Amino acid sequence: MTWFGIGEADWIALQLTLRLALISTALLLVLCLPLAWWLAHTRRRIKVVIEALVALPLVLPPTVIGFYLLILLGPRGAVGSTLERLGANHLAFTFTGLVIGSMIYSLPFVVQPLQNAFQGMGRRPLEAAATLRAGPFDRLISVVLPLSRQGLLTAAVLSFAHTLGEFGVLLMIGGGIPGQTQVASIAIYSHVEAMDYASAHRLSLFLMLMAFTLLVCVYALNKRFKVVGVMP
Amino acid sequence: MSVAGSFRLTRDDFLLEVELELPARGVTALFGRSGSGKTTLLRCLAGLERSEGWLSVSGCRWQDREHFLPVHRRPLGYVFQEASLFPHLRVRDNLRFGYRRVPADQRRIDFDETVRLLGVETLLERYPQSLSGGQRQRVAIARALLASPRLLLMDEPMASLDAASKAEILPYLEHLYTHLEIPVVYVSHALEEVARLADHMVLMEAGRVLATGPLHELLIRSDLPLSHADNAAAVLEARVAGHDAEQQLVMLECDGGQLRVSCPPAQAGKRLRLSVKASDVVISLAPPQDSSVLNCLPARVSEIADDPHPGHVLVQLTVGSQALIARIPREASRRMALHSGMSVYAQLRGTALA
Numbered sequence: 001m002t003w004f005g006i007g008e009a010d011w012i013a014l015q016l017t018l019r020l021a022l023i024s025t026a027l028l029l030v031l032c033l034p035l036a037w038w039l040a041h042t043r044r045r046i047k048v049v050i051e052a053l054v055a056l057p058l059v060l061p062p063t064v065i066g067f068y069l070l071i072l073l074g075p076r077g078a079v080g081s082t083l084e085r086l087g088a089n090h091l092a093f094t095f096t097g098l099v100i101g102s103m104i105y106s107l108p109f110v111v112q113p114l115q116n117a118f119q120g121m122g123r124r125p126l127e128a129a130a131t132l133r134a135g136p137f138d139r140l141i142s143v144v145l146p147l148s149r150q151g152l153l154t155a156a157v158l159s160f161a162h163t164l165g166e167f168g169v170l171l172m173i174g175g176g177i178p179g180q181t182q183v184a185s186i187a188i189y190s191h192v193e194a195m196d197y198a199s200a201h202r203l204s205l206f207l208m209l210m211a212f213t214l215l216v217c218v219y220a221l222n223k224r225f226k227v228v229g230v231m232p
Numbered sequence: 233m234s235v236a237g238s239f240r241l242t243r244d245d246f247l248l249e250v251e252l253e254l255p256a257r258g259v260t261a262l263f264g265r266s267g268s269g270k271t272t273l274l275r276c277l278a279g280l281e282r283s284e285g286w287l288s289v290s291g292c293r294w295q296d297r298e299h300f301l302p303v304h305r306r307p308l309g310y311v312f313q314e315a316s317l318f319p320h321l322r323v324r325d326n327l328r329f330g331y332r333r334v335p336a337d338q339r340r341i342d343f344d345e346t347v348r349l350l351g352v353e354t355l356l357e358r359y360p361q362s363l364s365g366g367q368r369q370r371v372a373i374a375r376a377l378l379a380s381p382r383l384l385l386m387d388e389p390m391a392s393l394d395a396a397s398k399a400e401i402l403p404y405l406e407h408l409y410t411h412l413e414i415p416v417v418y419v420s421h422a423l424e425e426v427a428r429l430a431d432h433m434v435l436m437e438a439g440r441v442l443a444t445g446p447l448h449e450l451l452i453r454s455d456l457p458l459s460h461a462d463n464a465a466a467v468l469e470a471r472v473a474g475h476d477a478e479q480q481l482v483m484l485e486c487d488g489g490q491l492r493v494s495c496p497p498a499q500a501g502k503r504l505r506l507s508v509k510a511s512d513v514v515i516s517l518a519p520p521q522d523s524s525v526l527n528c529l530p531a532r533v534s535e536i537a538d539d540p541h542p543g544h545v546l547v548q549l550t551v552g553s554q555a556l557i558a559r560i561p562r563e564a565s566r567r568m569a570l571h572s573g574m575s576v577y578a579q580l581r582g583t584a585l586a
Contacts, residue, residue, distance in 0.1 A: 124316050127280055130303035131310035132330030132379050138304075142329075146320045 005202050012179055013187035014206070020095070020170075020183060021163035024102045028110045028159050029152070031103075036114035037144075041123070054111045057104060066172025069101050073173065093175045098183070101169040109158035117151025118144075150222065157218045161211055234415050235383060237287030237294075239276045248272050248283070248439040254432065256290070259409050259416040261426040261447070264436035270419045271313075273436070274385050277417060278310050279303040289383050309376030311386040315368035317360035323371050324356040330379030340380045349411075350374040350404055366397030370404060377408075384416045390425065405429060423458070427451065427467055427507045452557040454537030454546050459557055464510040464546075466556045472502045481526075488552025489529040491580070513558035514579040515547060517568055523579065531556065531578040533570055549578050556580075 006014075035054075039047060057065060073091035074080045080090030091097040125147060129139045145152065167185040174181030176190065184207055191200035234256030241248040248269045254260045262270040275281040279294065280303055286296035289308075294301045309330075317326045331343060347353050350370045360368055369389055376384065389405075390398045402425075409416060409429060420426050426433065426447070433450045435442040435458070443456055451458050452466045470486035475497045482498060484491040484506070491506070498504065520528060531549040539546045545565045549556045556578055570576070 124312065124314075125318060127303070128310070128312065128316045128318070129329070130280070131278060131308060132375065133304050133333035134329070135302075135304050138333075143318065147318075 004206065005198075006206065007199065009178055010184070010187055010199065010203050013182050013184045014203075016095075016179075016182065017164060017184040020098055020102055021160045024099050024106065024163055025110075025156055025159040027099070028103050028106060029156060032107070032110040032114055032155070036111050037118055039111065039115045040118035055108050057106075058108050062105060062166070062168030063172055065105060066101060066169040069097070069104070069169070069173045073097050073100065092173065093177060093181055095174075095181060097173045098170055098181055101173045102163045102166055105166055105169045106159040106162045109162050110155040113151045113154040113158065114148065117148035121147050153218065153221060157214065161214060164207065164211060234290050235277075235288075235417075237277070238285040239273065239283040239287070240285050241272065241276060241281060241283040243272070246272075246439060248276070250436075250439075250441050252434065252441070253444075254415055254417065254434075256415055257413060258431035259418050259429055260432040260434060261430035262417060262419045262434050262436060263421065263423075263426055263430075264442075265421055267438075268436040269439040270421070270436050271387055272439075274387050274417060274419050277383070278308055278385055279306055280310075307380065307382045309379055309381030309384045311369075311372050311376050311384075311389045313388045313391050315360070315365075315372035317368055317371055317375070319360055321360075322356070323352065323358050323360065323363070326360065326371060327352075327356075327375050327378055330375060334380050338380060341378055343378060346374050346377050349408065350377075364397065365393050366400040369393060369397070369401055373404070373408070382414055384412065384414055386416065386418045388419050388421070391420075391422075402428065423461065423463055423465070424507070427465060428505065448555065452548055452555050454535060454548065454557075459510065459537075459546055460540045462511075464557060464559070465507045466510070466554075468506040468508060468551070468554055468556070470504050470506055472498045472500050472504060474500055486552070487554055488531070491527045491529075493527075508556055508580055509582065510546065510557045510559040512581040513549070513556055513560075514581060515549075515558055515560055515564075515568070515570070516577045516579060519577050520579060525579040525581055527580040529556075529578050529580070531576055533572050533574045533576060535572055536565060536570055549576070551578065 039051060070092055071077050072079050075084060075090040075092070077090070080092060084090055091100065121144070125143050126139050129143045134142060165185060166183070167189070170181070170183055171186055171189075174183070174186075176182045176186040182190070184203055188200050188203050191197070191203065235254040236252060238251045239248060246269070250269070250273055262273060264270050272281060276283040277287065279301060282300065287294040293299060294306055317323075318329065321329065327343070327347065331339070347356070350373055352367070352371050352374055355363060355367060355371065360371070363371065373389065390401060393401065406429065418426075418430060430447050432445070433447045434444045435450060435456060443450055443453070448467050450456060451464070453459060458464060468486050470484040470491060472482060473485040473490070474483040476483060476492065479492075480494060481492040482495050484493060484504065493506070514525065529551045531551045533547060534550045534555070535548040537546045537548070539559060543562055544559050545562050547558045547560060547565065547570060549558060558578065
């Protein structure tokens with residue numbers, strides 16, 4: 001079965017890509033919320049070290065990240081061997097491994113917009129909410145999230161789009177097994193390797209259109225949801 | 233005693249060490265220059281700063297050695313220096329933020345009445361960004377009140393406003409304070425504001441309490457810096473007795489005599505507070521016959537103290553049960569042989585409504 005001339009194997013690769021992007025974005029948002037909050041408000045000196053660690057994936061070659069992850073999550077690595085001893089499987093060449101890899105690779109794209117949003121907001125709105133009887137969770141839902149929605153949206157889109165286009169990390173840790181860890185970008189690479197330029201074209205064009213549509217939606221939303229950053 | 237506590241807090245090179253006892257009703261001003269720890273103390277009262285010590289408000293322990301009631305569990309209202317409204321909510325939802333978080337059976341403040349009291353009825357559907365500074369601060373005050381506080385804390389609510397907005401908001405505050413039945417703690421470094429609004433005063437310096445007591449007493453005490461300031465003033469409580477339409481003057485009755493001041497006509501019986509500057513009081517030994525000064529009250533010298541300016545002295549006068557201070561040339565005091573217990577006449581050159 002083919003749509004737009006894209007073969008079934010490629011559809012599976014696209015589905016895998018989308019699933020990977022959605023899951024790692026969702027997990028990243030949840031995990032980075034407290035981290036970004038801490039970074040935005042802490043006065044500890046260790047903050048700069050954590051910030052540098054978070055930014056590291058920006059400057060490291062993806063293959064380096066992928067390589068270390070492969071070793072770490074593989075059967076001989078610290079994480080992989082521990083898992084095996086506990087009766088589970090190691091994570092090299094698995095979808096879970098892909099999720100972990102793409103989360104680490106996209107970490108700065110989620111933490112930085114959130115941290116900026118929280119820093120711009122300051123502590124005042126939370127203090128005001130606390131004096132108006134809002135407890136900690138209530139403050140998160142009714143004040144922090146609405147006031148940082150632009151940062152949240154930016155973080156989500158960057159992480160999602162970044163994962164769509166990710167190649168090196170995923171190839172290293174996933175091995176590009178068709179149907180299991182072969183995402184769209186790796187499928188394109190395989191087509192090119194096999195000199196099947198027509199399939200590579202179709203898949204590339206599809207990815208490009210998807211990325212463009214996504215960005216158009218985001219800019220449109222951003223305009224509608226414009227929130228003044230400073231508290232009046 | 234309704235609000236009592238003791239606080240100790242170290243911040244970098246600043247130490248706040250304060251014991252406090254405030255009356256159950258009325259406005260207490262935390263007064264002092266910037267950096268004296270007024271705002272820090274207010275934040276300690278709210279629980280926004282975690283200090284050592286204890287605090288009890290109308291019989292409830294808010295904190296002590298073992299317990300610390302978090303801010304959102306303390307029934308208080310807090311007005312920040314900048315209105316700090318939530319920019320993503322309309323005025324109505326800003327107002328309802330605290331209101332709907334208080335269980336219905338514990339609400340003691342009516343929504344519509346408060347909205348009317350602070351004159352924000354017409355602003356309900358607007359977003360904070362579209363409001364003027366004075367409007368925002370009125371919304372912030374209403375928002376704090378609607379959370380049915382047992383203690384209202386205000387951190388220089390007018391400091392970020394221009395003169396026009398201040399003039400707009402002051403009447404609301406005055407009106408509010410006469411109607412509120414809870415203690416208000418008001419941080420300020422503007423003497424005029426305090427003289428107009430407060431009943432009680434906590435004078436702060438370098439993280440400590442320098443003095444505490446009724447406003448009218450602290451203002452004139454010669455051992456405190458307030459009476460040494462250029463704009464040192466005493467306050468007189470008075471009641472409107474009538475209105476002289478022909479002379480455009482309002483007749484006031486105060487303990488110690490009668491006064492005539494030019495101010496907008498007010499309803500007879502209304503209580504007013506006058507602020508009398510030390511430099512506006514002239515002392516004479518006999519009732520003045522030919523003087524342009526309208527108001528003259530029989531007084532008794534209670535104390536003569538040094539003024540920071542060596543050529544002047546500060547004379548404390550008792551008028552009825554109230555008190556005034558006069559800043560007069562040392563030479564004049566010597567020539568008149570002023571001494572405490574002496575009967576004199578105090579001419580009030582200017583009397584501003586406080």
